[in-house]
Amino acid sequence: MSHWIELNIGPVHPSTHGIYRFRVKLNEETVEDVDITIGYLHRNAEKICELNYFVNNTIYFDRMDYIDAMNMELGYLRAVEALTDMEVPERAQWIRMIMAELSRIAARMVGIGALGLDVGMLTPFFHTFHEREKIQRIFVEASGGRQEVNYMSIGGVYQDFNDKIIEEIREFISEFKGKLEEIVKMFTDSEIFWQRNVGTGILEPDIALDYGVTGPMLRASGIPYDVRKDSPYLFYDKVNFDVPIARTKDNMGRFLVKVEELRQSIRIIEQCLAKLPDGPYFNPKTKKSAMLLLKGQGDVFTRVESESGEFGVFIRGDGGVKPYRVHARSPSFKNLAVVPIMTRGSLIADLIITIASVDAVAGEVDR
Amino acid sequence: MSILLRIHQWFSFLGSFASFGVAYFLQSIVVLVFVALSFIALIYIFRKYMARIQRRIGPNRVGKFGLLQLIADALKLVGKESILPEGRDDMAYKIAPVIVMIATILAFVLLPFGDLAYFGSLAVTHSKVTLVLMFGILSIIPIGEILGGISTKSNYALLGTMRAVAKDISFEIPMMISVLAIVMVSSRSYVTGDAITGGLSLSGIVANEIIPYGIIEPLGLLIFFISMVARASYSPFDLGESDSELISGYTTEYSGMRFGFFYIGLFGMVYLSSFLISVLYLGGANGPYDNYVGFIYLFIKTDILVLISFLIWVAIPRIRIDKFVDLGWKYMLPLSMANLVYAGLFVLYIR
Numbered sequence: 061m062s063h064w065i066e067l068n069i070g071p072v073h074p075s076t077h078g079i080y081r082f083r084v085k086l087n088e089e090t091v092e093d094v095d096i097t098i099g100y101l102h103r104n105a106e107k108i109c110e111l112n113y114f115v116n117n118t119i120y121f122d123r124m125d126y127i128d129a130m131n132m133e134l135g136y137l138r139a140v141e142a143l144t145d146m147e148v149p150e151r152a153q154w155i156r157m158i159m160a161e162l163s164r165i166a167a168r169m170v171g172i173g174a175l176g177l178d179v180g181m182l183t184p185f186f187h188t189f190h191e192r193e194k195i196q197r198i199f200v201e202a203s204g205g206r207q208e209v210n211y212m213s214i215g216g217v218y219q220d221f222n223d224k225i226i227e228e229i230r231e232f233i234s235e236f237k238g239k240l241e242e243i244v245k246m247f248t249d250s251e252i253f254w255q256r257n258v259g260t261g262i263l264e265p266d267i268a269l270d271y272g273v274t275g276p277m278l279r280a281s282g283i284p285y286d287v288r289k290d291s292p293y294l295f296y297d298k299v300n301f302d303v304p305i306a307r308t309k310d311n312m313g314r315f316l317v318k319v320e321e322l323r324q325s326i327r328i329i330e331q332c333l334a335k336l337p338d339g340p341y342f343n344p345k346t347k348k349s350a351m352l353l354l355k356g357q358g359d360v361f362t363r364v365e366s367e368s369g370e371f372g373v374f375i376r377g378d379g380g381v382k383p384y385r386v387h388a389r390s391p392s393f394k395n396l397a398v399v400p401i402m403t404r405g406s407l408i409a410d411l412i413i414t415i416a417s418v419d420a421v422a423g424e425v426d427r
Numbered sequence: 428m429s430i431l432l433r434i435h436q437w438f439s440f441l442g443s444f445a446s447f448g449v450a451y452f453l454q455s456i457v458v459l460v461f462v463a464l465s466f467i468a469l470i471y472i473f474r475k476y477m478a479r480i481q482r483r484i485g486p487n488r489v490g491k492f493g494l495l496q497l498i499a500d501a502l503k504l505v506g507k508e509s510i511l512p513e514g515r516d517d518m519a520y521k522i523a524p525v526i527v528m529i530a531t532i533l534a535f536v537l538l539p540f541g542d543l544a545y546f547g548s549l550a551v552t553h554s555k556v557t558l559v560l561m562f563g564i565l566s567i568i569p570i571g572e573i574l575g576g577i578s579t580k581s582n583y584a585l586l587g588t589m590r591a592v593a594k595d596i597s598f599e600i601p602m603m604i605s606v607l608a609i610v611m612v613s614s615r616s617y618v619t620g621d622a623i624t625g626g627l628s629l630s631g632i633v634a635n636e637i638i639p640y641g642i643i644e645p646l647g648l649l650i651f652f653i654s655m656v657a658r659a660s661y662s663p664f665d666l667g668e669s670d671s672e673l674i675s676g677y678t679t680e681y682s683g684m685r686f687g688f689f690y691i692g693l694f695g696m697v698y699l700s701s702f703l704i705s706v707l708y709l710g711g712a713n714g715p716y717d718n719y720v721g722f723i724y725l726f727i728k729t730d731i732l733v734l735i736s737f738l739i740w741v742a743i744p745r746i747r748i749d750k751f752v753d754l755g756w757k758y759m760l761p762l763s764m765a766n767l768v769y770a771g772l773f774v775l776y777i778r
Contacts, residue, residue: 067582075671089586089748178671180662180745186481252663252744408586409747412672 064092067408071100075178075412078422080396082415089407094400101426109386114140115214115351117386121373122208124388125424127170128367130163130199132424133212135364135388138293139373140214143356143383146346151339152216157294158229158332159202159211160364161325165236166195167367168322171419175315176247178416179256184246191239194232201225214351215343226333233329240326244319257312261402261414264309271401272394275369276321277418280306280313287365299331311417355381368392368419388427392420429548430454454551455536462535465726466698467497473737480741504690507683515680516578523575524681524688530567531695537561538702539630541712541721549722550630557629558610561703562603565658568692569595572667575689576677587676590748591667594657597755598664601763602654605647608763608770609640609707615774633711641708643773646766648708650759655700657755660693661736663743666751701732 070081079100085092105120112120121136122129134156141148148156173188196206202225203211203218211218247253263273265281278285286303288296304320306313356377363372369391378384395418403411434450441449471486471494478485486493511520537557540549554560569592576588613635614626626632641648657664668676678689705711705728712721746754 065582065585067586073674086582086586088589176744180665180669180671181743182477183481183741186483190482250742250744252746255750256744256747407747407749409669409672409745 063087069411070097075415076422077174077415077420078425080420080422080425082399082411084408084411086408089409091403091406091408091411094403094411096396096399098396098422098425101422103423103426105427106386106388110383113352113381114144114354114356114383117383118213119208119210121388122210123423124390124427125167125366125368125371125392125421126207127421128163128167129207129209130159130211131167131364131366131371133210134160135362135366135371135373136386137212137214138362138364139360139375140354140356142360142362143358143375143377144214144354146215147343148216149340149343151220151337152341152343153294154332154336155217155221155341156212157296157299158221158329158336159199159217160294161329161332162195162198162229164367165322165325166192168318168325169195171367171416172243172247172315172318174419175413175416178412179253181246181250181253184243187239187243187246191236191243194236198225198228198232201228213342214354215346216341218342220341221336226336229329230333233326233333237326240319240322247315254312256409256413257310257315257417258308259310260406260410261311261314261417262309263398263402267398267401271398273369273398274391275365275367275395276314276317277369277395277398279304280317281309282307285370287363287370291363293362293364295332295335296328298335299328301325301328311413314417353381355379356383363389366391368395368421368424388424390424390427392418392422392424396420396425429550429553430546431548431551431553433547451551454549458536458540458549458551459532462698465730466694469698469730469733470694471497472734476734476737477741480738501687504687505684509683509685510680512579512581512680514580516580519574519578521685523571523578524685524692526571526574527568527692528688528695530564530571531692531699534561534564534699535695535702537564537629538699539633539706539711541633541725542718543722544719553630554628555631556627558606558627558632561629562606566599568696571692572677575681579677579680581680583673583675583679584677587667587669587673587679590669590673591660591677593748593752594660594664594666594755597752598654598657598759601650601755601759602658604760604763604767605650605654606707608644608647608767611767611770611774612640612643629706629711633706633713636710636713639708639710639713641710644766644770646762646769648704650763650766651708652704653759655704656736656739657751659696659700659736661697661740663739663746664751665745666748669745671745697736698729698733701729701736704732705729 064085064087067084067086068081069084070076071079081097083095083097105124109117109120118133118136121132125132169188169192173185176184199209200206203209263277263281265283268278268281282305284303284305289303301324304317306317357379359376361372361374363370371391372389374387375383376385399414399418403414431450431454434453435446438446438449475485486496489495489499536551537560542548572591573588576584609632610626613632660667678686681689705725709728712725714724
């Protein structure tokens with residue numbers, strides 16, 4: 061019996077985590093097919109980047125994943141630095157690492173909180189946002205920006221860490237350790253949360269590889285791929301951390317992997333703080349005022365591990381002061397593409413949780 | 428002398444029929460105003476309580492400690508534009524929220540509110556079958572939900588309605604069976620062993636309930652509590668609304684005061700179900716000196732239950748629909764049957 065109704069989830073549905081639309085064919089409550097429509101947020105970031113000088117483009121990358129802005133700009137700056145052979149002083153690299161991990165924690169807080177919201181728990185959402193707010197205060201202290209921070213710059217960071225910021229980060233980390241366990245307990249102590257997550261949204265590892273899925277989704281399918289480990293950038297090879305995987309391949313596995321990664325991020329930040337050297341925070345050979353004259357030629361492609369997976373940036377320079385082409389390989393775009401396969405035949409309630417556990421950010425999908 | 432007869436005496440110059448009419452009318456209004464005021468206080472407490480659990484401050488802008496926030500919200504809700512979906516079934520769409528609200532409010536006047544020192548009995552209705560009437564009125568509410576959901580002609584509302592109906596039906600039966608057990612237990616006095624009449628009236632049940640029935644049949648209390656949570660449709664059983672999946676279920680396309688009516692129905696149901704549990708299982712207005720302060724006992728019991736409901740509301744995620752229906756038919760129904768058998772044995776042998 062073909063007795064289906066078509067339900068439009070999005071673009072303004074509360075659970076689409078941004079602006080995209082799922083056209084769902086429903087047989088009663090069972091999902092028969094999902095069609096994802098994107099493009100409601102097209103901001104043309106890649107094209108605009110080609111009109112700007114290299115130094116102007118950081119903000120457009122901030123706005124791609126507005127939740128994990130630090131990792132986004134790090135991705136772009138690494139590509140520019142590779143293109144222009146710019147060296148980054150050691151202190152700046154450690155500072156970047158601390159900021160990238162803080163940003164990862166902040167983004168995870170949104171992801172986990174929103175997952176709770178989609179399961180129907182309002183309470184953890186506020187607790188996770190409370191923690192995110194503390195990180196954002198650190199960002200404000202360091203850069204002046206709260207969400208789109210624009211903190212890192214070509215050849216270093218815009219401002220040095222002062223003692224106050226370091227003290228704030230130490231304080232945050234020591235508080236957050238306990239707080240994280242409390243938040244995780246709010247989820248894992250709930251029998252219903254387990255019931256909703258275990259066995260739903262199953263993603264087989266071979267499908268994940270075919271679709272180019274990365275990040276916690278891939279690791280929850282049992283493949284321990286992490287850019288920080290497999291092709292280390294900054295000083296990720298000088299700190300100890302583990303890459304957690306889950307073999308359950310379901311939403312609960314994804315949640316547990318994300319939580320374990322938060323613990324690893326705390327470990328990384330602690331080691332970074334211990335190893336933070338003195339020295340310049342900006343490439344001393346370059347003047348900030350001369351940034352507009354920066355030139356680059358050739359093709360580069362660099363990768364960083366953002367909150368939702370591998371974030372790659374391709375830049376082609378034609379020797380001029382502006383990039384000829386900028387392209388971002390954004391993780392959310394690839395991760396979202398696999399949702400129809402994960403949810404075909406499941407209940408609509410599972411579809412919502414699967415979307416939440418994919419944790420795609422619309423700015424990154426429609427760049 | 429009950430308050431009803433008092434008012435009747437004051438207006439006796441109008442003749443028996445008219446004076447009773449006036450008495451019923453005035454007393455209903457007094458009781459409903461009091462219930463509404465305590466209800467508003469509870470919503471304020473709920474918001475503060477929820478905020479405290481969620482590390483927020485809660486309403487604190489309008490009035491001292493945000494006390495006027497609720498009034499401001501109500502004014503805002505009344506002032507909002509009423510957006511009507513195209514292609515609606517007009518009559519059904521407009522009448523549905525009214526049905527839900529009126530049925531909820533109507534159920535309040537059937538409650539035995541107990542005594543209060545000078546005023547005497549505060550119960551409005553002195554019918555012998557208030558229990559039957561109460562559940563009759565409660566079964567009107569799903570009609571409002573169905574009308575509202577289906578007349579909107581929206582897929583979200585349609586799915587929400589189907590869920591709400593599935594939810595109401597699968598928990599209506601265990602609830603009724605556990606109420607039946609109460610009727611059986613209260614049909615015989617466990618002090619003297621004599622048969623007692625008035626087992627179908629809520630005030631009759633309270634009068635017989637010298638030991639709270641929650642102690643005699645804790646299983647029944649559990650079943651009734653869960654069923655009432657499901658009927659009042661708050662988390663974990665808020666499948667009719669399920670705001671993350673179906674936006675707002677059958678209320679999706681309602682705006683302004685029409686949504687407000689549904690909202691009153693929802694919160695009123697939480698309050699009403701707490702009243703019913705305290706009447707049926709926790710001894711209602713009974714307690715020491717209940718001829719003077721019975722009313723206050725009832726309110727304290729109810730408010731504690733409402734706060735427990737709120738705690739459940741903020742702490743527990745939404746259950747999935749298939750698990751939910753399973754719970755109703757596979758676990759609650761057999762358990763309520765067992766409870767009924769136990770009640771029968773209790774009346775026959777244990778007493």
